[in-house]
Amino acid sequence: MTAGGDQPPWLLGQLRDKAGSRLDPVHRDFFEGGAGRETALAENERAFGRLALLPRVLRGAGPADTAVTLLGARAALPVVVSPTAFHRLAHPDGELATARATAAAGTVLISSMASTTAVAEVAAAARAVRADAAVWFQLYLQPAPEVTDALVRRAEQAGCGALVVTVDSPVLGRRARDERNGFHDLPPGLAAENMRGLPGGPPGGVRDIVLSPGLSWDDLRRLRDxxxxxxxxxxxxxxxxxxxxxxxGVAALLVSNHGGRQLDAAPAAVEALPAIVAAVGG
Incomplete structure (x- = not known):
């Protein structure tokens, strides 16, 4: 089927085209863009395109059940909504809409530290749709331990089921589209809401999220403990x-090249997955 009139888009490419016609071009580039020449971004899509599903027949198993349990959370399908920043650039409801949709689909939302809605509100929106909706919190370890601690307490108080620590960003990837557009901070009226009122008093701007090449396994150990x-x-x-x-003692790994937005020479995440699975014995 193809999208037409008020009919919703059925394919991701159609959804992207529909969104692109409505978004501010600067914000569309922020959502769509990758690092450098966007080689890693394109390779992610090509790698998925090379994958094939090899079906079996006459197995007599009855109706398929796609449900899985992920870190104690029951998900209707093995798909998790990965953390992305600044949803209110796309729509006034922002992360609240994402949370409601994820809960309605019966799966897990990873709420971004760089959300334009506070994690407590995101979790509440998900649970208003489904009482047992699972929300995890994505975190960049901050060089100031007290800032990391405050963020962790907020995630715990919001009832998040896990902390998802992004470890591939010692520095921010160079994104040519954002540089060309001069997109370096949020427009007036929007903020990285999880950063408000933390130790040191950051007001919630993009620059209040500090990336540090000095972070190490010692910092991760401190968080875990x-x-x-x-x-x-x-x-x-x-x-x-x-x-x-x-x-x-890490509970799980999310094999990712940051959507091709960090290191442009990184391999496609899905092609890195088999070696990771072999390394940790499944």
Whole structure:
């Protein structure tokens, strides 16, 4: 089927085209763009296109059940909504709409630290749709430990089921589209709401999220020891890092190249996955 008139788009490409016609071009580039020449971004799509599903027949298994349990959360299908920033650039409801849609689909939302809606409101919106809706919190470890601690407490108080620590961003990837458009901060009226009122008093701007090349496994260990929540590492591509993470007691890995938005020479995440699975024994 194809989209026409008021009919909703049925394919992701159609959804992207429909959104592109409505969004501010600067914000569309922020959502769509990758690092450098966007080689890694394009390779992610090509790699998925090369995958094939090999069906089996006459198995007599009855109706398919796609439900899985992920870190104690029951999901209707093995798809998690990964963390992305600044949803209110796209629509006034922003992350609240994303939370409601994810809960209605019966799966897990990873709420971004760079959300334009506070995590407590995001979690409440999800649970208003489904009482047992699972929300996890994505976190960049901050060089100031007290800032990280305050963010963790907010996630815990919001009832988040896990902390998803992005580890592939010691510095911000160079995104040519954002540089060309001069997009470096949020427009008036929007803020990175999870950053408001933290120690040191950051007002909630994009620049209040500090990336640091000095962070190490010691910082991860400190985080793990300071919370009862399971810790997931997002951005692992190398098997040796996967083994180290398992040894450090990490609960799960999210194999990712940041959507091609960080290191433009990184391999496609889906092609890095088999070596990671082998490294940690499944």
């Amino acid at each position: 300071g919370t009862a929540l399971p810790v997931v590492l997002k951005g692992v591509l190398h098997p040796d890092d996967a083994r180290r993470a398992a040894d450090e």
